[in-house]
Amino acid sequence: MSLLSPPPSADGSTTYCRKQKSLGLLCSNFLGLYNRDGIETVGLDDAATRLGVERRRIYDIVNVLESVGVLVKKAKNTYHWLGLGAIPKALEQLKEEGFRNNDEHVDVKSGKVSDDEEDERVSSHSVSLHEKSDLDSTHKTSGSFKSGSVTENRKEKSLGLLTKNFIKLFLCTNSDMLSLDDAAKILLGDAQNPSLTRTKVRRLYDIANVLSSMNFIEKIHHPETRKPAFRWLGMASHPNSQTRSATGVAHIESKKRAFGTELTNICFKRSKVGDQEVKLFDLQSQRPPIKPGTHGCNSNQGLGPFSHSDPVTLSKSCDGESNKVNKTQDLENLASNYRPKYHNQALRDLFVHYMDAWKSWYSEVAEMDPVGVI
DNA sequence: TGCTCCCGCCAACTT
């Protein structure tokens, strides 16, 4: 049975459950499947078969993951797996790109601007693009595309580019929270065309679900407008960060669906599952289910992209003190293995900052958690 | 009832 196949219910039939099919869950399962030692390539057909979904959905996941550096296209149907360790570097590049493009912004403005930027100008929302940083545009990133070509147009609207731009909004601004409306207006098509905007918002939901399943962002509600918003967790994901709990954000433990944050493969009945929802198997951590309301092994999950435990190095959680030591060593090995060799002092400092933050967070978690669990 | 977002059509693109 594939990972996403619905189980038979008591009467032998299978009940359709939308959550089982969510991109967020698919992403978690995808990472659970491939995020381990020895994985070098990912075949799209293989992934689709093993995850029990059609290829189309794999494209969605892969495009978003490629944007954050987890994998890179190698050949037709094949991706090279870089792993979660490549994420910090990818984020740094996005951040750098965002700021760099912001510097070039004047030049961009004088010429043709991307639809994103154009959108920004016609948009009535309050945040200027200069404050929000620039967004990627194929006009700048590729000279090989003829201006106005179908290819360029298609590329401009790609899910991958959209993902990068979405992340840049968080990385290159002071605010760590974006309302759904603002994000859509900044990132997506013609704000004066409701139809186009609606379409683009759908894509934003797709991206947000994947990113939230990886704990890059979380869905919240704006404290004033109560409108849905996304909050960036990736760069400030440890408890020491004041931004995590002291922003005054109204954390609504959403009674609404939170696609992408669910790791539930199983849903016996549509709705009504609610609090009694049973997590049969947490693929993300490769661990048995945790009852709702308890913390146990999962108490510290969900703190940024690092939190997506590598099944190989972290799956032995809950095994006691010796594993805590092993995990620390694993993490240190991981950090040293993936430590970028920055020649840029600023980047080096930034990386050191992240490492310190991570160590600080980890040691705090280790102290809080007597059973050696992340 | 509006928000959310899965699904699959089909056009663009690649081999």
Add this chain to the structure above:
DNA sequence: AAGTTGGCGGGAGCA
């Protein structure tokens, strides 16, 4: 020409 990729929007699930 056949296969791959992925934009797009209809419409169903859900609160």
